[in-house]
Amino acid sequence: MNSFGRIFRVSIFGESHGESVGINIDGCPAGLNLSAEDLLPDLERRKGGKGKGTTPRQEADYPFFKSGVFNGKTTGFPITILFENNNTRSEDYQKQRSFPRPGHADFTAHEKFGGNEDYRGGGHFSARLTTGLVAAGAIAKKLLQQITVNATLIEVGGLKDIEQGLQKAIDAKDSVGGIVECVVKGLPVGLGEPYFDSLESTLAHMMFAIPAVKGIEFGSGFAAAAMFGTEHNDVIENMTGKTTTNHAGGIVGGISNGNDLVFRLAIKPTSSTPKVQRSLNWETGQMEDFSIKGRHDLCVALRAPVIVEACTAIVLVDSMMLENRINRIPRVLQPVAHKVESIYHITTNDAWMKAKETGYYESASLASEGFIHCSTEAQVAGTLERFFAGQTNLVKLLIDPTKLVHELKYEQATDVDMLFPHVYGAINIDAVVEVITL
Ligand SMILES: Cc1cc2nc3c(=O)[nH]c(=O)nc-3n(C[C@H](O)[C@H](O)[C@H](O)COP(=O)(O)O)c2cc1C
Numbered sequence: 310m311n312s313f314g315r316i317f318r319v320s321i322f323g324e325s326h327g328e329s330v331g332i333n334i335d336g337c338p339a340g341l342n343l344s345a346e347d348l349l350p351d352l353e354r355r356k357g358g359k360g361k362g363t364t365p366r367q368e369a370d371y372p373f374f375k376s377g378v379f380n381g382k383t384t385g386f387p388i389t390i391l392f393e394n395n396n397t398r399s400e401d402y403q404k405q406r407s408f409p410r411p412g413h414a415d416f417t418a419h420e421k422f423g424g425n426e427d428y429r430g431g432g433h434f435s436a437r438l439t440t441g442l443v444a445a446g447a448i449a450k451k452l453l454q455q456i457t458v459n460a461t462l463i464e465v466g467g468l469k470d471i472e473q474g475l476q477k478a479i480d481a482k483d484s485v486g487g488i489v490e491c492v493v494k495g496l497p498v499g500l501g502e503p504y505f506d507s508l509e510s511t512l513a514h515m516m517f518a519i520p521a522v523k524g525i526e527f528g529s530g531f532a533a534a535a536m537f538g539t540e541h542n543d544v545i546e547n548m549t550g551k552t553t554t555n556h557a558g559g560i561v562g563g564i565s566n567g568n569d570l571v572f573r574l575a576i577k578p579t580s581s582t583p584k585v586q587r588s589l590n591w592e593t594g595q596m597e598d599f600s601i602k603g604r605h606d607l608c609v610a611l612r613a614p615v616i617v618e619a620c621t622a623i624v625l626v627d628s629m630m631l632e633n634r635i636n637r638i639p640r641v642l643q644p645v646a647h648k649v650e651s652i653y654h655i656t657t658n659d660a661w662m663k664a665k666e667t668g669y670y671e672s673a674s675l676a677s678e679g680f681i682h683c684s685t686e687a688q689v690a691g692t693l694e695r696f697f698a699g700q701t702n703l704v705k706l707l708i709d710p711t712k713l714v715h716e717l718k719y720e721q722a723t724d725v726d727m728l729f730p731h732v733y734g735a736i737n738i739d740a741v742v743e744v745i746t747l
Pocket residue numbers: 364412413414431434435436439519520521522577579580581604605606609612613616
């Protein structure tokens with residue numbers, strides 16, 4: 310409903326002309342340095358009342374921390390940030406109340422909430438609530454560290470020239486839409502799940518929370534439908550997953566593939582246009598001419614890029630947390646870096662030579678017990694002594710567990726009271742990082 314995220318979870322609240330709008334952020338790690346100053350640059354980028362084509366409504370948009378920050382650091386508990394509404398002009402909305410604005414949520418909200426909704430300034434549907442999203446996004450960006458998220462306006466009113474596109478609206482005394490492109494650099498491989506929680510799904514889910522967003526495409530997007538497979542396929546260059554082209558937009562199988570994440574959003578023209586429209590007057594029951602007075606953005610896409618960046622950062626932090634790449638406990642605020650211990654397997658040189666020919670290594674125990682016995686660094690000398698005493702022509706394989714294609718489990722040994730690493734399948738030889746002759 311009004312919340313999003315599985316671990317890094319945001320909940321928005323407020324109305325355009327109510328006392329305040331804001332956000333509650335649960336799941337933010339403790340120990341992150343955080344003050345209002347960290348949020349101000351992005352909040353400033355979102356503000357209206359500045360440039361041509363944006364709403365004249367001016368608000369301070371100063372973030373008041375109501376919980377979750379102590380001594381300049383996050384506490385690990387919910388962070389509540391509030392923004393005051395001080396520049397409301399609700400009479401604009403009273404005057405035109407007989408017309409549910411076509412393209413805005415006046416009609417749908419009224420039907421759904423039975424007339425109890427606060428309709429002033431678009432109420433809870435107003436883009437005023439994106440202030441909180443931008444604040445949460447600024448925190449998420451801090452957590453992403455070296456991963457960069459950049460959104461830019463690449464088209465207004467169907468034109469690449471933003472000024473000309475805007476002029477088109479001014480000349481027509483109407484509103485126009487636009488396209489925002491977002492590029493994320495430095496994402497690791499592996500964010501996102503197959504099927505329902507694919508990275509495309511969670512990003513799209515979040516992007517459609519931004520008012521006026523009507524479409525999203527990843528990479529070559531809709532153009533992919535007209536391409537040949539050989540044109541669209543992104544050739545993989547090496548084991549980092551780097552591809553020569555990026556038609557996929559950085560996501561394959563719902564999972565980030567290590568290339569730039571690239572997507573574009575179609576943003577509709579502002580529904581509240583000064584141009585005369587003919588629509589239902591729900592008091593008279595007649596279709597009538599009317600024109601929307603009051604303060605509105607001529608092109609809402611102008612203010613959207615920083616909101617898109619924020620929403621992207623929120624999704625990515627949540628996805629990173631699911632992968633334990635950002636942890637909620639302060640000791641691992643550094644990205645990734647959870648150390649995986651190397652393991653060893655002792656075998657004969659002949660068996661290793663055979664493995665090199667086939668590309669994988671199998672021991673007799675794989676057939677008889679279902680797994681290959683391995684040892685940790687601390688255990689390997691004992692294993693050698695107990696099972697290989699007096700044998701020659703032996704090698705010790707040093708294995709990187711992160712490279713194994715089959716499952717690794719630590720299980721109780723039968724002869725000693727210790728957990729030993731067991732590989733449940735053949736060992737792919739690229740997981741063997743060193744071969745030590747004994
Ligand atoms: C930054 C921003 C500013 C907006 N400003 C206005 C506005 O001044 N007037 C308006 O009618 N809609 C504005 N909108 C769009 C409406 O909030 C939105 O169209 C409405 O809530 C209905 O939702 P929907 O378009 O997603 O269906 C703005 C959207 C954004 C992202």
